[in-house]
Amino acid sequence: MNAVLVAVGVMLILSLLRINVVLSLTVGAIVGGLTGGLNITETIKAFTDGLGGGATIALSYALLGGFALAISRTGVPEVLVKAILKLVQREGDSQRKGAAKALIFVTLLAMAIMSQNLIPVHIAFIPLIVPPMIKLMNMLQIDRRLIVAILTFGLIMPYMFIPAGFGLIYQDIIVTQMGLAGLEVTMGDVPKAMAIVALGMAVGLIGAFIAYRKPRIYQDIEMDASTALDKEVKTRNLVFAAIALVASLAVQIPTDSMIMGSLAGIIILYVTGALKVKEADNVLSDGMRMMAFVGFVMISANGFSAVINATGDVEPLVAGAMDIFGGNVSIAVFVMLVVGLIVTMGIGSSFATIPIIAAIFVPIAIELGLSELAIICLIGTAGVLGDAGSPASDSTLGPTAGLNVDGQHNHIWDTCVPTFIFYNIPQIIFGWLAVVFFL
DSSP: OOHHHHHHHHHHHHHHTTOOHHHHHHHHHHHHHHHTTOOHHHHHHHHHHHHGGGHHHHHHHHHHHHHHHHHHTTTHHHHHHHHHHHHHHHHHHTTOHHHHHHHHHHHHHHHHHHTTTTSOOGGGGHHHHSGGGHHHHHHTTOOHHHHHHHHHHHHHHHHHHOOSTHHHHHHHHHHHHHHHTTOOOOTTHHHHHHHHHHHHHHHHHHHHHHHTOSOOOOOOOOOOOOGGGSSOOOHHHHHHHHHHHHHHHHHHHHHTOHHHHHHHHHHHHHHHTSSOHHHHHHHHHHHHHHHHHHHHHHHHHHHHHHHHHHHTOHHHHHHHHHHHHTTOHHHHHHHHHHHHHHHHHHHOOHHHHHHHHHHHHHHHHHHHTOOHHHHHHHHHHHHHTTTTTOTTOHHHHHHHHHHOTTSOOOIIIIIIHHHIIIIIHHHHHHHHHHHHHTO
Protein backbone atom coordinates (compact mmCIF):
# COMPACT_ATOMS: atom_id res chain seq x y z
CA MET A 1 0.00 0.00 0.00
CA ASN A 2 1.05 3.60 -0.52
CA ALA A 3 2.91 4.84 2.56
CA VAL A 4 1.29 8.28 2.41
CA LEU A 5 -2.22 6.84 2.53
CA VAL A 6 -1.25 4.49 5.35
CA ALA A 7 0.33 7.29 7.42
CA VAL A 8 -2.60 9.66 6.94
CA GLY A 9 -5.10 6.84 7.52
CA VAL A 10 -3.50 5.78 10.81
CA MET A 11 -3.27 9.40 11.96
CA LEU A 12 -6.95 10.04 11.11
CA ILE A 13 -8.25 6.86 12.73
CA LEU A 14 -6.35 7.50 15.94
CA SER A 15 -7.47 11.15 16.01
CA LEU A 16 -11.12 10.21 15.45
CA LEU A 17 -10.79 7.70 18.30
CA ARG A 18 -9.89 10.72 20.47
CA ILE A 19 -6.24 9.71 20.82
CA ASN A 20 -4.07 12.77 21.46
CA VAL A 21 -3.25 14.28 18.08
CA VAL A 22 0.48 14.59 18.84
CA LEU A 23 0.61 10.85 19.53
CA SER A 24 -1.54 10.19 16.46
CA LEU A 25 0.84 12.15 14.23
CA THR A 26 3.89 10.44 15.70
CA VAL A 27 2.47 6.93 15.38
CA GLY A 28 1.17 7.67 11.88
CA ALA A 29 4.59 8.90 10.82
CA ILE A 30 6.33 5.78 12.15
CA VAL A 31 3.84 3.40 10.52
CA GLY A 32 4.03 5.34 7.25
CA GLY A 33 7.82 5.34 7.26
CA LEU A 34 8.02 1.58 7.83
CA THR A 35 5.38 0.97 5.15
CA GLY A 36 7.37 3.11 2.72
CA GLY A 37 10.50 0.96 3.07
CA LEU A 38 12.39 3.02 5.66
CA ASN A 39 13.80 1.16 8.64
CA ILE A 40 13.01 2.33 12.15
CA THR A 41 16.25 4.32 12.44
CA GLU A 42 15.68 6.13 9.13
CA THR A 43 12.08 6.85 10.04
CA ILE A 44 12.95 8.33 13.41
CA LYS A 45 15.77 10.40 11.88
CA ALA A 46 13.46 11.81 9.20
CA PHE A 47 10.84 12.60 11.85
CA THR A 48 13.25 14.32 14.24
CA ASP A 49 14.95 16.24 11.42
CA GLY A 50 11.57 17.60 10.39
CA LEU A 51 10.56 18.76 13.87
CA GLY A 52 12.60 21.95 13.59
CA GLY A 53 10.30 23.24 10.84
CA GLY A 54 7.53 23.83 13.39
CA ALA A 55 9.68 25.55 16.00
CA THR A 56 9.00 29.09 14.76
CA ILE A 57 5.25 28.56 14.77
CA ALA A 58 5.35 26.94 18.21
CA LEU A 59 7.34 29.82 19.72
CA SER A 60 5.01 32.32 18.03
CA TYR A 61 2.02 30.69 19.69
CA ALA A 62 3.74 30.48 23.07
CA LEU A 63 4.69 34.18 23.17
CA LEU A 64 1.31 35.19 21.76
CA GLY A 65 -0.44 33.24 24.51
CA GLY A 66 1.69 34.95 27.15
CA PHE A 67 1.03 38.38 25.64
CA ALA A 68 -2.72 37.70 25.42
CA LEU A 69 -3.05 36.73 29.06
CA ALA A 70 -0.87 39.66 30.13
CA ILE A 71 -3.17 42.05 28.25
CA SER A 72 -6.21 40.50 29.92
CA ARG A 73 -4.69 41.19 33.35
CA THR A 74 -4.44 44.93 32.67
CA GLY A 75 -8.22 45.29 32.97
CA VAL A 76 -9.14 45.71 29.29
CA PRO A 77 -11.79 42.91 29.39
CA GLU A 78 -13.44 44.35 32.49
CA VAL A 79 -13.77 47.80 30.93
CA LEU A 80 -15.25 46.35 27.74
CA VAL A 81 -17.82 44.28 29.64
CA LYS A 82 -18.91 47.24 31.77
CA ALA A 83 -19.34 49.42 28.70
CA ILE A 84 -21.39 46.79 26.88
CA LEU A 85 -23.63 46.11 29.87
CA LYS A 86 -24.26 49.79 30.43
CA LEU A 87 -25.26 50.40 26.81
CA VAL A 88 -27.36 47.27 26.43
CA GLN A 89 -29.22 47.74 29.70
CA ARG A 90 -30.01 51.32 28.76
CA GLU A 91 -31.46 50.16 25.45
CA GLY A 92 -33.40 47.37 27.18
CA ASP A 93 -34.96 49.77 29.66
CA SER A 94 -36.34 51.80 26.80
CA GLN A 95 -37.83 48.64 25.26
CA ARG A 96 -35.62 48.95 22.19
CA LYS A 97 -34.80 45.26 22.10
CA GLY A 98 -33.84 45.29 18.44
CA ALA A 99 -31.15 47.90 19.00
CA ALA A 100 -29.93 46.07 22.09
CA LYS A 101 -29.58 42.80 20.17
CA ALA A 102 -27.79 44.53 17.33
CA LEU A 103 -25.34 46.09 19.78
CA ILE A 104 -24.54 42.67 21.29
CA PHE A 105 -24.09 41.11 17.85
CA VAL A 106 -21.85 43.85 16.51
CA THR A 107 -19.77 44.04 19.69
CA LEU A 108 -19.12 40.29 19.87
CA LEU A 109 -18.36 40.11 16.14
CA ALA A 110 -15.89 43.00 16.40
CA MET A 111 -14.21 41.45 19.44
CA ALA A 112 -13.91 38.05 17.77
CA ILE A 113 -12.38 39.57 14.63
CA MET A 114 -9.95 41.73 16.61
CA SER A 115 -8.96 38.72 18.73
CA GLN A 116 -7.22 37.32 15.65
CA ASN A 117 -5.21 40.40 14.64
CA LEU A 118 -5.56 43.82 16.29
CA ILE A 119 -5.74 42.40 19.84
CA PRO A 120 -4.48 38.85 19.24
CA VAL A 121 -5.86 37.10 22.33
CA HIS A 122 -7.62 34.34 20.35
CA ILE A 123 -10.37 32.65 22.42
CA ALA A 124 -9.09 34.06 25.73
CA PHE A 125 -11.61 36.93 25.58
CA ILE A 126 -14.69 34.67 25.45
CA PRO A 127 -14.74 33.40 29.06
CA LEU A 128 -14.12 36.98 30.22
CA ILE A 129 -16.71 38.77 28.06
CA VAL A 130 -19.57 36.35 27.37
CA PRO A 131 -20.63 34.96 30.81
CA PRO A 132 -21.51 38.40 32.27
CA MET A 133 -23.77 38.97 29.23
CA ILE A 134 -25.71 35.70 29.56
CA LYS A 135 -28.48 37.19 31.73
CA LEU A 136 -29.04 39.97 29.18
CA MET A 137 -29.11 37.46 26.33
CA ASN A 138 -31.75 35.48 28.22
CA MET A 139 -33.79 38.63 28.78
CA LEU A 140 -33.66 39.40 25.06
CA GLN A 141 -34.35 35.71 24.24
CA ILE A 142 -31.35 35.50 21.92
CA ASP A 143 -30.69 32.04 20.49
CA ARG A 144 -27.18 31.16 21.66
CA ARG A 145 -26.57 29.22 18.44
CA LEU A 146 -26.57 32.58 16.70
CA ILE A 147 -23.96 33.87 19.15
CA VAL A 148 -21.87 30.78 18.36
CA ALA A 149 -22.13 31.54 14.64
CA ILE A 150 -21.03 35.14 15.22
CA LEU A 151 -18.07 34.18 17.41
CA THR A 152 -16.93 31.35 15.12
CA PHE A 153 -17.06 33.61 12.07
CA GLY A 154 -14.89 36.14 13.86
CA LEU A 155 -12.43 33.46 15.01
CA ILE A 156 -11.96 31.84 11.57
CA MET A 157 -12.53 34.33 8.74
CA PRO A 158 -9.77 36.79 9.79
CA TYR A 159 -6.91 34.28 9.92
CA MET A 160 -7.79 32.80 6.54
CA PHE A 161 -8.06 36.21 4.86
CA ILE A 162 -6.29 38.97 6.82
CA PRO A 163 -2.45 38.70 6.95
CA ALA A 164 -1.99 39.93 10.53
CA GLY A 165 -1.85 38.22 13.91
CA PHE A 166 -3.00 34.63 13.59
CA GLY A 167 -3.64 35.32 9.91
CA LEU A 168 0.07 36.02 9.45
CA ILE A 169 0.88 32.67 11.07
CA TYR A 170 -1.67 30.68 9.06
CA GLN A 171 -0.75 32.25 5.75
CA ASP A 172 2.96 31.84 6.46
CA ILE A 173 2.34 28.13 7.06
CA ILE A 174 0.60 27.89 3.68
CA VAL A 175 3.47 29.61 1.88
CA THR A 176 6.16 27.63 3.72
CA GLN A 177 4.56 24.22 3.28
CA MET A 178 3.76 24.83 -0.38
CA GLY A 179 7.42 25.76 -0.88
CA LEU A 180 8.51 22.53 0.80
CA ALA A 181 6.14 20.64 -1.50
CA GLY A 182 7.78 22.17 -4.58
CA LEU A 183 5.81 25.34 -5.35
CA GLU A 184 7.16 28.73 -4.30
CA VAL A 185 4.44 31.37 -3.75
CA THR A 186 4.30 34.77 -2.05
CA MET A 187 2.37 35.90 1.03
CA GLY A 188 0.67 38.64 -0.95
CA ASP A 189 -1.18 36.08 -3.07
CA VAL A 190 -2.87 34.32 -0.15
CA PRO A 191 -5.55 36.97 0.64
CA LYS A 192 -6.37 37.21 -3.09
CA ALA A 193 -6.81 33.45 -3.30
CA MET A 194 -8.93 33.24 -0.13
CA ALA A 195 -11.24 36.22 -0.79
CA ILE A 196 -14.02 34.17 -2.39
CA VAL A 197 -13.93 31.60 0.44
CA ALA A 198 -14.15 34.43 3.00
CA LEU A 199 -17.25 35.62 1.13
CA GLY A 200 -18.65 32.11 1.53
CA MET A 201 -18.27 32.39 5.29
CA ALA A 202 -20.15 35.69 5.21
CA VAL A 203 -22.97 33.96 3.34
CA GLY A 204 -22.99 31.28 6.04
CA LEU A 205 -23.23 33.92 8.77
CA ILE A 206 -26.22 35.47 7.02
CA GLY A 207 -27.79 32.02 6.85
CA ALA A 208 -27.29 31.58 10.60
CA PHE A 209 -28.99 34.93 11.26
CA ILE A 210 -31.99 33.74 9.25
CA ALA A 211 -32.12 30.28 10.84
CA TYR A 212 -31.73 31.44 14.44
CA ARG A 213 -33.61 34.74 14.31
CA LYS A 214 -36.56 33.48 16.36
CA PRO A 215 -36.59 34.00 20.15
CA ARG A 216 -35.34 31.10 22.28
CA ILE A 217 -36.20 30.90 25.96
CA TYR A 218 -33.58 29.96 28.56
CA GLN A 219 -33.96 29.66 32.32
CA ASP A 220 -32.41 32.36 34.48
CA ILE A 221 -29.91 30.43 36.59
CA GLU A 222 -27.86 32.30 39.16
CA MET A 223 -24.15 32.09 38.44
CA ASP A 224 -21.00 33.78 39.60
CA ALA A 225 -20.27 35.62 36.37
CA SER A 226 -19.90 39.14 37.69
CA THR A 227 -16.66 38.77 39.63
CA ALA A 228 -14.66 40.16 36.72
CA LEU A 229 -16.62 43.40 37.00
CA ASP A 230 -15.74 43.96 40.65
CA LYS A 231 -12.07 44.49 39.94
CA GLU A 232 -10.87 48.06 40.03
CA VAL A 233 -9.12 48.94 36.79
CA LYS A 234 -6.37 51.54 36.72
CA THR A 235 -6.50 53.99 33.82
CA ARG A 236 -2.73 53.95 33.47
CA ASN A 237 -2.81 50.18 32.87
CA LEU A 238 -5.33 50.64 30.08
CA VAL A 239 -3.13 53.27 28.46
CA PHE A 240 -0.05 51.07 28.67
CA ALA A 241 -2.03 48.08 27.34
CA ALA A 242 -3.04 50.18 24.32
CA ILE A 243 0.57 51.26 23.78
CA ALA A 244 1.71 47.62 24.02
CA LEU A 245 -0.85 46.54 21.41
CA VAL A 246 0.15 49.32 19.02
CA ALA A 247 3.84 48.55 19.54
CA SER A 248 3.20 44.86 18.91
CA LEU A 249 1.57 45.60 15.56
CA ALA A 250 4.22 48.19 14.69
CA VAL A 251 6.96 45.60 15.16
CA GLN A 252 5.08 42.65 13.69
CA ILE A 253 4.13 44.23 10.36
CA PRO A 254 7.60 45.28 9.11
CA THR A 255 9.35 42.20 10.52
CA ASP A 256 6.63 39.68 9.51
CA SER A 257 7.33 38.10 12.89
CA MET A 258 4.70 37.34 15.51
CA ILE A 259 7.55 36.45 17.86
CA MET A 260 9.07 39.93 17.70
CA GLY A 261 5.66 41.60 17.88
CA SER A 262 4.59 39.67 20.99
CA LEU A 263 7.99 40.21 22.60
CA ALA A 264 7.74 43.97 22.05
CA GLY A 265 4.31 44.08 23.68
CA ILE A 266 5.41 41.99 26.66
CA ILE A 267 8.48 44.16 27.24
CA ILE A 268 6.35 47.34 27.30
CA LEU A 269 3.95 45.78 29.82
CA TYR A 270 6.97 44.81 31.95
CA VAL A 271 8.73 48.18 31.77
CA THR A 272 5.62 50.28 32.42
CA GLY A 273 4.51 48.16 35.36
CA ALA A 274 1.16 47.28 33.77
CA LEU A 275 2.28 43.70 34.31
CA LYS A 276 3.52 43.34 37.87
CA VAL A 277 6.94 41.73 38.12
CA LYS A 278 5.90 39.40 40.94
CA GLU A 279 2.96 38.13 38.83
CA ALA A 280 4.66 38.21 35.44
CA ASP A 281 6.21 34.74 35.53
CA ASN A 282 2.95 33.00 36.40
CA VAL A 283 0.92 35.07 33.92
CA LEU A 284 3.27 34.44 31.01
CA SER A 285 3.63 30.75 31.89
CA ASP A 286 -0.15 30.31 32.03
CA GLY A 287 -0.54 32.11 28.72
CA MET A 288 2.12 29.98 27.05
CA ARG A 289 0.50 26.86 28.47
CA MET A 290 -2.81 27.96 26.95
CA MET A 291 -1.27 27.88 23.46
CA ALA A 292 1.23 25.07 24.02
CA PHE A 293 -0.96 22.30 22.58
CA VAL A 294 -1.22 23.91 19.15
CA GLY A 295 2.54 24.49 19.16
CA PHE A 296 3.27 20.82 19.86
CA VAL A 297 0.81 19.77 17.16
CA MET A 298 2.59 22.02 14.66
CA ILE A 299 6.00 20.61 15.57
CA SER A 300 4.72 17.02 15.28
CA ALA A 301 2.97 17.77 11.97
CA ASN A 302 6.25 18.97 10.47
CA GLY A 303 7.93 15.73 11.52
CA PHE A 304 5.02 13.81 10.00
CA SER A 305 5.38 15.71 6.73
CA ALA A 306 9.14 15.04 6.65
CA VAL A 307 8.61 11.29 6.95
CA ILE A 308 6.00 11.34 4.18
CA ASN A 309 8.46 13.09 1.87
CA ALA A 310 11.28 10.71 2.86
CA THR A 311 9.29 7.62 1.81
CA GLY A 312 9.22 8.81 -1.79
CA ASP A 313 5.62 7.61 -2.09
CA VAL A 314 4.16 11.04 -2.86
CA GLU A 315 4.85 10.79 -6.60
CA PRO A 316 3.26 7.31 -6.97
CA LEU A 317 0.22 8.61 -5.07
CA VAL A 318 -0.03 11.56 -7.46
CA ALA A 319 0.21 9.26 -10.47
CA GLY A 320 -2.45 6.97 -9.02
CA ALA A 321 -4.71 9.88 -8.18
CA MET A 322 -4.43 11.19 -11.73
CA ASP A 323 -5.56 7.81 -13.03
CA ILE A 324 -8.54 7.78 -10.66
CA PHE A 325 -9.58 11.36 -11.44
CA GLY A 326 -9.01 10.80 -15.14
CA GLY A 327 -7.84 14.39 -15.45
CA ASN A 328 -11.22 15.70 -14.22
CA VAL A 329 -10.24 18.85 -12.33
CA SER A 330 -13.67 19.47 -10.80
CA ILE A 331 -13.91 16.03 -9.20
CA ALA A 332 -10.28 16.12 -8.04
CA VAL A 333 -10.71 19.52 -6.33
CA PHE A 334 -13.93 18.44 -4.61
CA VAL A 335 -12.36 15.22 -3.30
CA MET A 336 -9.30 17.08 -1.98
CA LEU A 337 -11.51 19.60 -0.18
CA VAL A 338 -13.45 16.78 1.49
CA VAL A 339 -10.17 15.14 2.54
CA GLY A 340 -9.09 18.46 4.09
CA LEU A 341 -12.41 18.62 5.95
CA ILE A 342 -11.90 15.11 7.37
CA VAL A 343 -8.31 15.78 8.45
CA THR A 344 -9.13 19.05 10.21
CA MET A 345 -12.27 17.63 11.83
CA GLY A 346 -10.10 14.84 13.20
CA ILE A 347 -7.24 16.87 14.64
CA GLY A 348 -9.12 20.11 15.37
CA SER A 349 -6.50 22.50 14.00
CA SER A 350 -6.39 24.19 10.60
CA PHE A 351 -2.84 25.29 11.32
CA ALA A 352 -1.72 21.70 11.86
CA THR A 353 -3.61 20.42 8.81
CA ILE A 354 -1.62 22.40 6.24
CA PRO A 355 1.72 20.51 6.66
CA ILE A 356 -0.16 17.21 6.39
CA ILE A 357 -2.09 17.94 3.19
CA ALA A 358 0.35 20.24 1.36
CA ALA A 359 2.85 17.46 0.66
CA ILE A 360 0.08 15.46 -1.05
CA PHE A 361 -2.13 18.10 -2.65
CA VAL A 362 0.47 20.40 -4.20
CA PRO A 363 1.99 17.76 -6.55
CA ILE A 364 -1.50 16.57 -7.55
CA ALA A 365 -2.65 20.13 -8.22
CA ILE A 366 0.44 20.88 -10.31
CA GLU A 367 -0.18 17.71 -12.33
CA LEU A 368 -3.78 18.82 -12.87
CA GLY A 369 -2.48 22.11 -14.31
CA LEU A 370 -3.95 24.42 -11.64
CA SER A 371 -2.63 27.99 -11.41
CA GLU A 372 -0.71 29.23 -8.37
CA LEU A 373 -3.72 31.16 -7.04
CA ALA A 374 -5.94 28.09 -7.52
CA ILE A 375 -3.49 25.88 -5.61
CA ILE A 376 -3.18 28.43 -2.78
CA CYS A 377 -6.97 28.57 -2.56
CA LEU A 378 -7.17 24.76 -2.60
CA ILE A 379 -4.62 24.34 0.20
CA GLY A 380 -5.94 27.26 2.27
CA THR A 381 -9.57 26.13 1.99
CA ALA A 382 -8.81 22.45 2.61
CA GLY A 383 -6.93 23.54 5.73
CA VAL A 384 -9.62 25.80 7.15
CA LEU A 385 -12.43 23.33 6.41
CA GLY A 386 -13.41 21.54 9.60
CA ASP A 387 -12.18 24.17 12.03
CA ALA A 388 -15.85 25.04 12.39
CA GLY A 389 -17.76 21.96 13.49
CA SER A 390 -14.85 20.03 14.99
CA PRO A 391 -15.46 19.04 18.63
CA ALA A 392 -11.72 19.48 19.30
CA SER A 393 -11.28 22.90 17.69
CA ASP A 394 -10.54 26.10 19.62
CA SER A 395 -13.12 27.81 17.41
CA THR A 396 -15.87 25.62 18.87
CA LEU A 397 -14.51 24.96 22.36
CA GLY A 398 -14.12 28.70 23.05
CA PRO A 399 -17.76 29.69 22.35
CA THR A 400 -19.07 26.69 24.29
CA ALA A 401 -16.92 27.61 27.29
CA GLY A 402 -18.47 31.08 27.37
CA LEU A 403 -22.09 30.15 26.64
CA ASN A 404 -22.44 27.01 28.77
CA VAL A 405 -21.67 28.63 32.12
CA ASP A 406 -25.26 27.89 33.21
CA GLY A 407 -25.38 24.39 31.69
CA GLN A 408 -27.92 25.27 28.98
CA HIS A 409 -25.68 25.09 25.91
CA ASN A 410 -24.70 21.71 24.41
CA HIS A 411 -21.25 21.58 22.79
CA ILE A 412 -22.17 19.18 19.98
CA TRP A 413 -25.72 20.18 19.07
CA ASP A 414 -25.60 23.90 19.89
CA THR A 415 -22.03 24.63 18.73
CA CYS A 416 -20.52 21.95 16.49
CA VAL A 417 -23.55 21.04 14.38
CA PRO A 418 -24.66 24.63 13.62
CA THR A 419 -21.14 25.78 12.73
CA PHE A 420 -20.57 22.69 10.58
CA ILE A 421 -23.75 23.41 8.60
CA PHE A 422 -23.35 27.16 8.16
CA TYR A 423 -19.59 27.31 7.58
CA ASN A 424 -18.20 24.03 6.27
CA ILE A 425 -20.83 23.62 3.57
CA PRO A 426 -20.42 27.19 2.19
CA GLN A 427 -16.62 26.83 2.40
CA ILE A 428 -16.69 23.69 0.26
CA ILE A 429 -19.01 25.31 -2.29
CA PHE A 430 -17.21 28.65 -2.49
CA GLY A 431 -13.77 27.01 -2.26
CA TRP A 432 -14.61 24.74 -5.18
CA LEU A 433 -15.95 27.68 -7.20
CA ALA A 434 -12.86 29.77 -6.36
CA VAL A 435 -10.41 27.08 -7.49
CA VAL A 436 -12.34 26.68 -10.74
CA PHE A 437 -12.42 30.49 -11.16
CA PHE A 438 -8.64 30.79 -10.72
CA LEU A 439 -7.93 28.04 -13.26
